[in-house]
Amino acid sequence: MRIVLVGPPGAGKGTQAAFLARNLSIPHISTGDLFRANISQGTELGKQAKAFMDAGNLVPDEVTIGMAKDRMEQADAENGFLLDGFPRNVAQAEALDRMLEAADMKLDAVLDLEVPEDEVVKRIAGRRICRNDSAHVFHVTYTPPKQDGVCDVCGGELYQRDDDSEETVRTRLEVYHTQTEPIIDHYRAQGLVVTIPALGKVNDVTDRAMAALRGEH
Numbered sequence: 488m489r490i491v492l493v494g495p496p497g498a499g500k501g502t503q504a505a506f507l508a509r510n511l512s513i514p515h516i517s518t519g520d521l522f523r524a525n526i527s528q529g530t531e532l533g534k535q536a537k538a539f540m541d542a543g544n545l546v547p548d549e550v551t552i553g554m555a556k557d558r559m560e561q562a563d564a565e566n567g568f569l570l571d572g573f574p575r576n577v578a579q580a581e582a583l584d585r586m587l588e589a590a591d592m593k594l595d596a597v598l599d600l601e602v603p604e605d606e607v608v609k610r611i612a613g614r615r616i617c618r619n620d621s622a623h624v625f626h627v628t629y630t631p632p633k634q635d636g637v638c639d640v641c642g643g644e645l646y647q648r649d650d651d652s653e654e655t656v657r658t659r660l661e662v663y664h665t666q667t668e669p670i671i672d673h674y675r676a677q678g679l680v681v682t683i684p685a686l687g688k689v690n691d692v693t694d695r696a697m698a699a700l701r702g703e704h
């Protein structure tokens with residue numbers, strides 16, 4: 488299956504993507520995670536991306552589209568993929584359309600995670616991520632680790648993202664409304680959008696998404 492996950496920052500895209508990708512045996516491709524890995528490895532691409540990310544703005548398309556394309560080719564997109572955080576504006580959606588068309592492939596669904604804004608702010612403020620694996624995500628009140636600051640899965644150190652400050656989150660939300668939301672209409676015109684109410688327990692949201700992918704919506 489070829490799936491795109493959209494939703495505001497903090498909607499739970501990364502959290503859901505980890506479960507959905509495992510259930511469906513497809514690679515989880517997150518452009519945010521790819522940028523953060525490049526930053527921690529000190530690559531040229533990471534250096535280019537960092538200032539944009541820290542300010543809550545989008546990394547320019549020239550950098551992002553090439554990186555996403557490379558990763559999809561590496562993942563052997565033929566077997567499917569779950570895109571998380573890409574595309575993030577209409578130009579990126581059009582670039583993805585062209586990539587898929589050139590490979591004679593189509594998307595199966597675009598899952599739009601719907602969460603009220605006050606909730607996403609709470610989710611981001613409490614988020615803690617493992618230094619060893621970005622799929623190990625916790626929340627200080629909703630899904631707290633057993634030991635403060637320590638990952639339950641691997642014992643790694645938990646940290647808070649640089650772009651999770653209140654001011655940057657405000658910019659990220661604005662960027663989402665102005666630049667990312669228009670891709671929902673782009674995909675609605677292709678009949679691909681399914682809205683998933685994403686409030687409630689993590690596994691209930693996964694169940695809703697899986698039901699939607701089976702066409703039960």
Ligand code: AP5
Nearest residue numbers: 496497498499500501502518519540546572610614625626
């Ligand atoms: P990116 O990493 O994609 O961040 P984002 O879209 O802002 O989304 P988040 O990672 O903040 O949230 P999420 O929806 O994954 O939520 P999560 O599952 O962690 O992008 C970061 C930056 O990189 C961008 O600002 C941009 O600069 C750059 N970038 C990336 N892609 C780009 C692109 N294509 N083009 C240009 N620039 C790009 O959950 C949040 C918290 O809530 C966690 O603590 C979690 O435990 C908790 N939680 C999740 N679900 C639930 C639930 N059901 N109940 C209670 N708590 C929950």
Ligand code: ZN
Nearest residue numbers: 617623638641
């Ligand atoms: Zn861990």
